[in-house]
Amino acid sequence: MQLGEFEYLMLTAAARLGDEAYGLAIRQEIEVATGRQCSLGALYTTLDRLELKGLIKTWMGDPTPQRGGRPKRMVRVTAKGEQAAAAFYAAVMRVSRGVTWATK
Amino acid sequence: MRPHTGSFSWWLVDRVSCLLDESEREVVCGDLAECGSRPGRALREVLGLLVRRQAALWLDWQPWFAVLSAVVPIGLLLSHASRSWGVILGIDLANYWVLWDFSYLAYPGYRNDVIHLVVWTGTCWVALVGWSWMCGFVVGQFSRRTLWLTLSMFALVVFVGTWGKVPMRQWNPSLQYHLVVVVAPRMVRAFLVILPMVLGAYRGRRGSTLSLLPTALGVLLMAGATIVVSQAFENSVFFPRDPGPDGFVISEDDPRPWWPLSFVMMWPAAYILATTVVHRWREKRVLA
Numbered sequence: 001m002q003l004g005e006f007e008y009l010m011l012t013a014a015a016r017l018g019d020e021a022y023g024l025a026i027r028q029e030i031e032v033a034t035g036r037q038c039s040l041g042a043l044y045t046t047l048d049r050l051e052l053k054g055l056i057k058t059w060m061g062d063p064t065p066q067r068g069g070r071p072k073r074m075v076r077v078t079a080k081g082e083q084a085a086a087a088f089y090a091a092v093m094r095v096s097r098g099v100t101w102a103t104k
Numbered sequence: 105m106r107p108h109t110g111s112f113s114w115w116l117v118d119r120v121s122c123l124l125d126e127s128e129r130e131v132v133c134g135d136l137a138e139c140g141s142r143p144g145r146a147l148r149e150v151l152g153l154l155v156r157r158q159a160a161l162w163l164d165w166q167p168w169f170a171v172l173s174a175v176v177p178i179g180l181l182l183s184h185a186s187r188s189w190g191v192i193l194g195i196d197l198a199n200y201w202v203l204w205d206f207s208y209l210a211y212p213g214y215r216n217d218v219i220h221l222v223v224w225t226g227t228c229w230v231a232l233v234g235w236s237w238m239c240g241f242v243v244g245q246f247s248r249r250t251l252w253l254t255l256s257m258f259a260l261v262v263f264v265g266t267w268g269k270v271p272m273r274q275w276n277p278s279l280q281y282h283l284v285v286v287v288a289p290r291m292v293r294a295f296l297v298i299l300p301m302v303l304g305a306y307r308g309r310r311g312s313t314l315s316l317l318p319t320a321l322g323v324l325l326m327a328g329a330t331i332v333v334s335q336a337f338e339n340s341v342f343f344p345r346d347p348g349p350d351g352f353v354i355s356e357d358d359p360r361p362w363w364p365l366s367f368v369m370m371w372p373a374a375y376i377l378a379t380t381v382v383h384r385w386r387e388k389r390v391l392a
Contacts, residue, residue, distance in 0.1 A: 045153075045157070060131075068133065068134060072134065
């Protein structure tokens, strides 16, 4: 399964967050890790794409008071998603072997 | 979203977010509330998501089909027809307002003129409402999730479709002229074109098919109205070669045929009738 860079970032953030993975938390995780802003448009369209590929599963969580009584879109990485992310990571590691920035 | 802040910006964010799907709107508004976003950024975020969602929908062929086969061609024709007939209606109303006297009805000639005007105007209105509703219906069927954008396009085409057709040099600033040339066509467009189109679009979007008998009768009625009023398209609607004194109603010596226009206006009727017949036939087969 082919993954893009942003898709990989989302899968990794969702996997790291585990049971606490939902839209906004994934966005914050990506922003902290990359130092770049992540728009809600990019976030939710990519989540849809990943779900369509079967790499994640999403569902509506319970409403919470700090969200004004509105639900979260919860995310869980599927086994297929883990395989795709692992393949992407392995490819990055292989291709990075021996380059100066990888050995620093 | 942020119920404690009743500012215009948050109201705008709330309104814009209504264009998202209900479930997505809830999630996005919840995210914005949780992260304490400023209204400016919140608006950008919602607009960004909306643009991406709309762009994805326009990768499909149906919205393009609705725009290219109905919104633009029928919208342009309705723009011209509503303007032409709106001006005529305005002139007639202005004349009768000034000259009306019930005692005139005793004269057969005057009476016939009034009857002719009422029948002609009624037929034109039926045609405008029917074409607009049917156009809306097919747009609603083919452009379900992009409806607000296609409806906006239709309104734009209807209201700007005749720009530049009235030479400004002939502009007469009198109130009566303003009522006839500006107000009457706009009223006709708003109530006899846009409103039926929107109603038809929401009926079409619901997806349920129409009853066969009323549909067949409606299509017959519209075919009759189209045959009667299509002659009014000739010269006055399509690419006027020689504008008359008011810049719109023109001479009658233009040889270009008007009948192909009825195909443009009536294809939604044919589509509606065909889909209704096919649906009923399938229903019967299932029941059998």
